Amino acid sequence: MEAISASSLDPDHPRRVVVAGGGYAGMTCAVTLAHRMLPSDGLEIVLVDPRPYQQALSELDLVAAGTPRPQFAELWHADAFHGLPIRVVYDRLESVDPREHRVALGPRGGSGDRVGYWRLVIATGAVPHIPPVPGLVENAITMWSVSDALLLQHRIERQLETAAKSPDAAERRRALSFTVVGAGATGVEIMGTIAKRLPRLMRRTGVDPGELSLTLIEGRPDILYDLPAPQRGRARRRLAALGVDVALGHDLESVEGGVAHLQGGGSVPSSVLVWCGGAHADPDATQWGLPVDRSGRLVAGSSLKGQGQEDIYVIGDVAAVRDPRDGRILPMLAQFAIREAEHAADSMLREARGLGPLQFEPHMHGEFVSVGPGWGIGWMFGVPVSGWPAIVMKRLTYVMYWVQVGSYRLAWERTRQMLRMRR
Numbered sequence: 001m002e003a004i005s006a007s008s009l010d011p012d013h014p015r016r017v018v019v020a021g022g023g024y025a026g027m028t029c030a031v032t033l034a035h036r037m038l039p040s041d042g043l044e045i046v047l048v049d050p051r052p053y054q055q056a057l058s059e060l061d062l063v064a065a066g067t068p069r070p071q072f073a074e075l076w077h078a079d080a081f082h083g084l085p086i087r088v089v090y091d092r093l094e095s096v097d098p099r100e101h102r103v104a105l106g107p108r109g110g111s112g113d114r115v116g117y118w119r120l121v122i123a124t125g126a127v128p129h130i131p132p133v134p135g136l137v138e139n140a141i142t143m144w145s146v147s148d149a150l151l152l153q154h155r156i157e158r159q160l161e162t163a164a165k166s167p168d169a170a171e172r173r174r175a176l177s178f179t180v181v182g183a184g185a186t187g188v189e190i191m192g193t194i195a196k197r198l199p200r201l202m203r204r205t206g207v208d209p210g211e212l213s214l215t216l217i218e219g220r221p222d223i224l225y226d227l228p229a230p231q232r233g234r235a236r237r238r239l240a241a242l243g244v245d246v247a248l249g250h251d252l253e254s255v256e257g258g259v260a261h262l263q264g265g266g267s268v269p270s271s272v273l274v275w276c277g278g279a280h281a282d283p284d285a286t287q288w289g290l291p292v293d294r295s296g297r298l299v300a301g302s303s304l305k306g307q308g309q310e311d312i313y314v315i316g317d318v319a320a321v322r323d324p325r326d327g328r329i330l331p332m333l334a335q336f337a338i339r340e341a342e343h344a345a346d347s348m349l350r351e352a353r354g355l356g357p358l359q360f361e362p363h364m365h366g367e368f369v370s371v372g373p374g375w376g377i378g379w380m381f382g383v384p385v386s387g388w389p390a391i392v393m394k395r396l397t398y399v400m401y402w403v404q405v406g407s408y409r410l411a412w413e414r415t416r417q418m419l420r421m422r423r
């Protein structure tokens with residue numbers, strides 16, 4: 001790997017692949033190309049991302065509440081790309097000119113260096129969706145980065161300290177009220193981690209865990225809507241056993257003074273409120289002149305090229321990819337981002353060898369959600385899985401990813417760190 005500035009690239013390399021975004025999709029695409037290309041393909045791979053590491057978002061449940069090293073969820077490009085012919089530009093994709101086959105790379109709002117491409121892969125991800133609920137932006141923590149996880153840890157510690165110092169039971173209860181809004185996979189995972197870890201931290205600071213109040217709020221009639229009903233029931237029972245109140249069918253009306261007010265009446269004390277209410281595609285991508293769907297995702301064709309584009313692939317959360325079997329748009333999941341990235345890489349290699357691109361066929365072999373660090377729920381090859389086997393499977397997917405984008409050595413080192421963190 002070589003980190004370079006955009007201005008030092010030959011502006012007119014005839015076979016340059018520019019991959020914009022170094023998350024699950026971008027990293028997988030660049031590494032797959034680097035491993036599978038032949039010298040005769042003549043490709044130059046340039047990955048562009050403002051950050052020198054990937055925020056491994058699906059690993060945030062491990063680090064959200066109280067592990068010593070939240071930075072674990074940062075996967076550094078230099079570690080993963082070691083020894084691979086990938087050039088990395090730590091900048092942003094600023095604009096795209098499909099007619100001229102050029103992109104501008106630079107800091108946000110800057111003029112940017114113009115660089116030619118043979119193929120462009122747009123994989124710039126998504127951002128949290130925050131609806132205009134009064135008080136939400138000011139009071140909620142989103143869960144989208146290691147900084148968010150650190151902020152949550154910090155807020156939890158502060159609340160524990162306040163409770164430990166207060167002689168007043170009502171004040172202690174107020175201080176110890178934690179709410180997560182959104183009971184999709186992310187919300188359930190974060191609440192599970194908080195519910196499992198907090199009582200231990202409280203005992204250490206001499207605070208009675210009985211004073212803890214944990215609430216998970218969801219607007220729909222059930223949690224984990226993507227899972228079958230029996231699995232959802234199990235997850236609900238697990239949350240109840242961890243002391244979590246689940247408020248279903250309630251949308252948030254406003255947040256003020258440490259209280260979450262619900263539509264239709266009712267309120268929940270929330271000294272800390274975590275917002276896990278969904279995501280929307282990278283809003284900057286709508287400025288790049290490619291067709292977008294109603295939700296703001298770049299429309300992908302059947303071979304994952306942007307609609308009407310010959311030389312631009314769109315993959316990962318930023319892209320609206322349709323499942324050809326049922327016509328549904330694929331959800332924003334790392335496993336789809338990874339599959340799409342492999343597909344785009346293989347298709348580009350075919351094109352480099354004078355063949356046509358491939359049609360994309362999505363496959364999902366399993367799905368796992370942790371409910372606390374040691375217990376999970378999900379399915380694999382159509383078979384329901386729950387308890388520790390689901391956690392083993394979930395963590396195995398991490399290990400497989402580290403092998404895929406890094407090496408056995410990197411995967412081994414990270415697995416050891418992960419096992420140490422659990423203790």
Ligand SMILES: Cc1cc2nc3c(=O)[nH]c(=O)nc-3n(C[C@H](O)[C@H](O)[C@H](O)COP(=O)(O)OP(=O)(O)OC[C@H]3O[C@@H](n4cnc5c(N)ncnc54)[C@H](O)[C@@H]3O)c2cc1C
Nearest residue numbers: 021023024025057058092093124125316317332333334335
């Ligand atoms: C807390 C949490 C838990 C999750 N858990 C799971 C899970 O268990 N399983 C699962 O399958 N999915 C999970 N997901 C979803 C999964 O993380 C996403 O689907 C996945 O990150 C999508 O990958 P991506 O490469 O499209 O985007 P990202 O991984 O978000 O990467 C996008 C990259 O683009 C870069 N970028 C942005 N703008 C630009 C620009 N203009 N120029 C250059 N680079 C740019 C960003 O810096 C970033 O590195 C979870 C998500 C969250 C938030």
